[in-house]
Amino acid sequence: MPTCVIDGREVEFVPGQNLIEVAKKVGVEIPYYCYHPGLSVVAQCRMCSVEIENVPKLQPACATLPKSGMVVKTRSPRAVQNQKAVSEYLLINHPLDCPICDKSGECDLQDYSFEYGDPHTRMTEERRTYVDLDMGPVIVKNMNRCIHCTRCIRFGIEVAGIHEMVATERGNWTEISTIDGRPLETDYAGNYADICPTGSLLLKDFRFKRRVWFLKKTPTTCEACARGCNMEIHQDGNVIYRCVPRENLEVNKYWLCDEGRFNFHYIHDKDRVVAPMARLSGKLEVTNWDRAIEAARETMNAKKPAILVGSDLTQQEAVLLRDEFLPRKFPGAPFFHFGTPEIISSKDDGPADKILKRKSRTANLHGLEKLGYNGFEKLPAGTDAVLIVRGGRAVLPELKLSKIVGIGVFKRKEVESFAAVLPGVTFAEKDGTVVNFQGREQTFRRAVAPPDGCKGLPEVLMTWINHKEGAR
Ligand code: SF4
Ligand code: SF4
Ligand code: FES
Known part of the structure; x- marks a missing residue:
């Protein structure tokens, strides 16, 4: 060499x-x-x-x-x-407002000025100033901090495939903006904040929420489609504040789509079911684990049960279900994977755009198929009870049935017709692997602890298996 x-x-x-x-x-x-x-x-x-x-x-x-x-x-x-x-x-024109800038602590301009610049300035003129520009739901621009590097313009044209950021005016008054100040259109707008080397383009979602030096970083994989972009979860005090891309040239290069970046919000959603629930006296109520498991077992003690498994589960969870739980508790019962409407098998998956997104909106469709799970189309005739096991992302199929039990992550409005709910953990609250569309096995890492009332799938299944009737 x-x-x-x-x-x-x-x-x-x-x-x-x-x-x-x-x-x-x-x-x-x-x-x-x-x-x-x-x-x-x-x-x-x-x-x-x-x-x-x-x-x-x-x-x-x-x-x-x-x-x-x-x-x-x-x-x-x-x-x-x-x-x-x-x-x-x-x-010369920079406002030197690091104490109130969210980029502070991870800002190239701050770091390099400190390391390579001169601590003294000869600037005595009035500085150029602008008001903040709202660039749509994702990004807010503070032009005072811009250094005209044009990374954002090139990102739009070369990666997002849209010429939406431009430089207007000239020389000292060059302004970086969208055409006519329009909102950004790309589904990849969060990357503008990542690549801006100053605090000029910031995520609205993160602004003023947490100083970056308090954040603990966990490398993991996005769960929001079958690509499995590599990313980091940033949390403090068990609260996730943001997700940022992790470089992997073979999977996602340097980028994340906005859906994947902001997907984490459901984890802290007030509507999430975080305590076991059972239909008692006709009404779905919060209860203890014993009562909920008993209600789940009674409901599933049916003639023709079927099991629906979200393609948002990890390989390890899917193996546990297939090899331990189902043979013991539902021998011979049909089981299927589900996750994205219209995507029945991995053959239906494909690019959803020209950048990263895949049609399968769950992370492990390809992994579950490798394990022998078949895609769900409709319930076998005569099915009288359904157990749904889900990570938190798989789209629930419409089921016209009164006997439904859910294990995993659900919102309250999704379980209104269920007979019992055993609350589980999200991709950010557990360890495991998922297989992306390239056949690459990648890792979910636990970044935060789940709410007190929720249990990981192995624990839920063992509790179900070991549950003694009448124990409350
Ligand atoms: S990336 Fe940031 S600093 Fe660079 S031109 Fe765009 S707004 Fe300005
Ligand atoms: S392209 Fe898919 S895996 Fe990547 S960030 Fe978006 S949803 Fe997540
Ligand atoms: S000229 Fe080389 S990084 Fe800007």
């Missing part, structure tokens, strides 16, 4: 990688703003300029491919002077 020298260290490089990426491999940080590995290179901020031996001018590392034997200096006096000059220039 060819090598070059960066700050005195010999580095092997893969031809085609730019100097920023090659330097990262040996732990040398080259500061940058306009560069993003998922976008085209425009080399306009000049923060990444480095000195290269035998090249008269500083060169932008983002737009420079190393050559064998090249000698690069990222901290030479000229490179350092440039970093200070660019930092000072970018802060």
